[in-house]
Amino acid sequence: MPPQQVLADQQRDWEEIAGEDALWAILSYSDRKFGAWDREEFFRTGEQEIGGLMGRAGELERPGGRARALDFGCGVGRLTRALSGHFESSLGLDISETMVKGARELNADRPGCEFEVNARPDLGGLDDRSFDLIFTRIVLQHQPSTAAIQGYLSEFLRTLKDDGLLVFQLPSGIPLSIRLQPRRRAYLLLRRLGFRSRFLYWKLGLHPMRMRHLPRAEVVAFLESHGARVLRVDTSTDPSYGFEDCVYYVTKS
Numbered sequence: 001m002p003p004q005q006v007l008a009d010q011q012r013d014w015e016e017i018a019g020e021d022a023l024w025a026i027l028s029y030s031d032r033k034f035g036a037w038d039r040e041e042f043f044r045t046g047e048q049e050i051g052g053l054m055g056r057a058g059e060l061e062r063p064g065g066r067a068r069a070l071d072f073g074c075g076v077g078r079l080t081r082a083l084s085g086h087f088e089s090s091l092g093l094d095i096s097e098t099m100v101k102g103a104r105e106l107n108a109d110r111p112g113c114e115f116e117v118n119a120r121p122d123l124g125g126l127d128d129r130s131f132d133l134i135f136t137r138i139v140l141q142h143q144p145s146t147a148a149i150q151g152y153l154s155e156f157l158r159t160l161k162d163d164g165l166l167v168f169q170l171p172s173g174i175p176l177s178i179r180l181q182p183r184r185r186a187y188l189l190l191r192r193l194g195f196r197s198r199f200l201y202w203k204l205g206l207h208p209m210r211m212r213h214l215p216r217a218e219v220v221a222f223l224e225s226h227g228a229r230v231l232r233v234d235t236s237t238d239p240s241y242g243f244e245d246c247v248y249y250v251t252k253s
Contacts, residue, residue, distance in 0.1 A: 003121060006144050011095050011119050013208035016197040018075075018098040025209070026075035026099075027138070034202065039106075043078055050082035053135065057165055060231050062251050063132035064163030070131045072152070073139030077103035077113060084112035087132065093118040121148060123155040130159045137169040137247075141212055149214060150222055157228055157252065166228070166250040171213035172235070174243040178211050216246050229253045 001009075017025040023037035027045065057063065067088050071080040074092025076099055083090040092115045094100050103115040118125070134156045143149045149170070156166050187206040191197065200206040220230050232249040 007095075007119065007121060010144055014094075014096040015098050017201070017207055017209065018096045018102075020197055020201045022076055022099060022102055025207075026078060028209070033205075043081060043106075046078035046082040047085075049137075050079060050086065050135075053167060054086050056232070056249065057133070057167075060165065060249055060251075062163065062165035062231070062249075063161065065132045065161065068131050069133040069135065070126075070159070072118075072134065072136035072156070073142075074103060074115060075099050077107045077115060079135060079137070080113050080115065081107050081110055083133070083135065084110050088112065089114065091116065091131075093123075095119050121151055123152075123159055126155075126159045128158055129161045129164075132161055132164050134160055134164070134166045135168070140168060140170045142209055143212060144210065146212070146214060149212065153222065154226055157223075157226055157250075160252060162252050164251065165231075167247065168250075169245060169247045170219060171211070171238075171243045172216040172219075172246045174211055174213045174241075178241060178243060179213075181210055184208055184210055211243075213243070219246070219248065223248070223250055224253075227253050 021033070021035055023042050024033050027037070027042065066086060069083040069087040069090040071083055071090060071092045074080045074094045077092050080090045080092035080103065089112045092103055092113065094103070095118060097117050100115045100117050107113045140149050140152065143152070156168070160166050183206045187200050187208050190200055190206070216233065223230055228250050229252065230248060230250055234247040236245050238245050
């Protein structure tokens with residue numbers, strides 16, 4: 001399938017799930033599915049997460065400045081909003097116009113937050129060395145291929161300042177039951193047969209989200225081959241789905 005078609009399909013999938021249950025699509029806790037997220041609780045998780053991130057960043061003595069942060073795959077701005085409390089400005093990018101529209105509405109009280117649609121396989125609209133901090137979580141795992149993940153990692157390094165900090169999450173291993181993506185496969189089949197996304201999600205519990213992983217050694221080798229230095233890797237097991245998860249803290253060599 002041509003790359004542009006893959007990207008268009010990916011955007012369509014995220015528009016559909018954003019229209020059905022945007023908060024769960026962003027933070028997919030099993031007990032928060034079907035509209036169970038409270039909005040204040042949802043945004044509070046972002047403040048807690050970014051607070052912990054900035055504490056670890058301080059231990060690593062990165063980033064060198066606090067001018068601008070990037071939240072890649074921002075959804076409705078859960079983390080972009082929190083980052084705005086630590087940086088002069090924060091930019092949220094997302095492939096879904098519905099997510100970006102929601103982010104602008106929900107964060108209108110935060111003048112330091114900007115939100116833009118990025119429906120392309122790169123960050124071509126952003127200058128080199130633009131950001132002190134680049135953060136992305138629960139985003140790279142949903143990309144359509146290893147090449148797509150690596151492409152964004154290359155772009156993060158391009159747009160990161162020399163004394164900046166790139167922090168990203170990516171599973172290093174996932175169970176076969178998740179790797180086979182039965183819910184996604186059933187969702188796509190039934191959509192082609194004409195079933196509406198609302199019926200598939202709310203009645204059958206299906207969704208179009210894919211899952212992908214990259215072994216830790218491959219990720220580190222790729223980063224180092226592109227002029228990066230890995231400062232720290234935190235490994236854990238996802239409590240909801242049981243896969244091995246890694247959070248990488250990276251700067252430029």
